[in-house]
Amino acid sequence: MPELPEVETVRAGLADHVLGRVVAGVDVHNPRTVRRLPGGAGQLADELTGTRLRAAVRRGKFLWLLLDDAAAGSDAPGAGSALLVHLGMSGQLLVRDRLTAEAGAEHPHLRARLHLAPDDSGRSLDADAAEAPGVPVVLDFVDQRTFGYLATDRLVATPDGAPGGLGAPDPLVPASAAHIGRDLLDPAVDLGVLARALRGRRSAVKRALLDQTLVSGVGNIYADEALWRARVHPEQPAPTLSARAARTVLESAAEVMRAALVAGGTSFDALYVNVNGASGYFDRSLEVYGREGEPCSRCGAPVRRASFMNRSSHFCSRCQRRR
DNA sequence: CCATAATCCTGTACGC
DNA sequence: TGCGTACAGGATTATG
Numbered sequence: 001m002p003e004l005p006e007v008e009t010v011r012a013g014l015a016d017h018v019l020g021r022v023v024a025g026v027d028v029h030n031p032r033t034v035r036r037l038p039g040g041a042g043q044l045a046d047e048l049t050g051t052r053l054r055a056a057v058r059r060g061k062f063l064w065l066l067l068d069d070a071a072a073g074s075d076a077p078g079a080g081s082a083l084l085v086h087l088g089m090s091g092q093l094l095v096r097d098r099l100t101a102e103a104g105a106e107h108p109h110l111r112a113r114l115h116l117a118p119d120d121s122g123r124s125l126d127a128d129a130a131e132a133p134g135v136p137v138v139l140d141f142v143d144q145r146t147f148g149y150l151a152t153d154r155l156v157a158t159p160d161g162a163p164g165g166l167g168a169p170d171p172l173v174p175a176s177a178a179h180i181g182r183d184l185l186d187p188a189v190d191l192g193v194l195a196r197a198l199r200g201r202r203s204a205v206k207r208a209l210l211d212q213t214l215v216s217g218v219g220n221i222y223a224d225e226a227l228w229r230a231r232v233h234p235e236q237p238a239p240t241l242s243a244r245a246a247r248t249v250l251e252s253a254a255e256v257m258r259a260a261l262v263a264g265g266t267s268f269d270a271l272y273v274n275v276n277g278a279s280g281y282f283d284r285s286l287e288v289y290g291r292e293g294e295p296c297s298r299c300g301a302p303v304r305r306a307s308f309m310n311r312s313s314h315f316c317s318r319c320q321r322r323r
Numbered sequence: 324c325c326a327t328a329a330t331c332c333t334g335t336a337c338g339c
Numbered sequence: 340t341g342c343g344t345a346c347a348g349g350a351t352t353a354t355g
Contacts, residue, residue, distance in 0.1 A: 001348065032331085089349065148349095312347085326355085328354085331350095336344100339341105
């Protein structure tokens with residue numbers, strides 16, 4: 001399931017393979033993919049065609065490509081616009097050169113395809129790119145469970161007081177993602193501020209960790225892993241955490257996500273594939289998630305699974321005592 | 324402000 | 340073999 005490390009892997013892949021290219025056409029195979037746009041597929045095509053992809057940006061699990069829409073003659077004033085992508089549960093972005101893509105069969109869960117013209121912007125050649133900058137490519141959005149989406153969106157300044165955003169200039173974000181907090185790998189994030197905010201929540205610590213408006217990027221898998229590392233029970237009330245424990249939880253989440261990023265992202269059931277089509281393999285390093293009944297690697301007690309928030313929580317009942 | 328539940332979706336796993 | 344059911348889960352919305 002794409003959480004922050006997986007989305008970051010996709011972002012980096014896009015940065016290598018599609019920046020500088022101009023959208024030459026858009027095919028939407030499933031209208032659900034563009035459900036966030038009132039004008040649907042037509043609106044997406046209208047607002048993307050002719051724009052150049054300028055940068056690949058991520059916050060938490062939200063990913064967007066900045067659009068240079070001068071060429072499209074857009075009459076929309078303001079700070080600019082972006083193509084916002086959320087991968088949901090099973091989204092993938094796959095880049096292939098056009099001839100290869102059109103020679104083979106389409107992926108059964110192909111939801112949308114962007115046709116990207118050659119990069120004529122004169123940027124330096126990426127030696128790792130499977131395709132040359134001068135070759136047309138397609139960017140395929142594949143999504144089995146269709147929780148993901150594509151949407152064009154205008155950029156806005158993050159509102160004052162955005163969680164975790166203290167002390168740094170407010171970045172521009174897509175309007176529909178303006179409520180999403182900074183993530184733990186954001187250089188501007190302030191762990192002290194976040195730890196205080198975490199303890200200020202009157203909910204269970206895991207619920208607070210999963211709240212994307214407080215801190216973004218942590219999903220069910222890394223929440224369980226972070227709490228195991230910090231030796232904190234998922235259902236411990238956040239206000240009962242010591243300041244030190246709250247900070248440890250956040251640092252643990254950052255650590256486990258950095259480790260996953262190095263490994264290329266966690267992968268399950270081959271549902272997640274990075275931008276080049278290579279699966280991540282961090283799932284072999286998970287300590288508790290999906291390991292019900294197995295011995296805790298730290299103390300040997302069996303890993304337990306409990307229902308929480310209509311999800312599963314995995315934790316060691318000996319290492320992670322509820323206080 | 325906070326919690327809970329429902330909603331969207333499809334493939335897999337499992338019991339019978 | 341097949342059929343029904345449970346499960347997986349992110350974000351949003353509704354309701355208490």
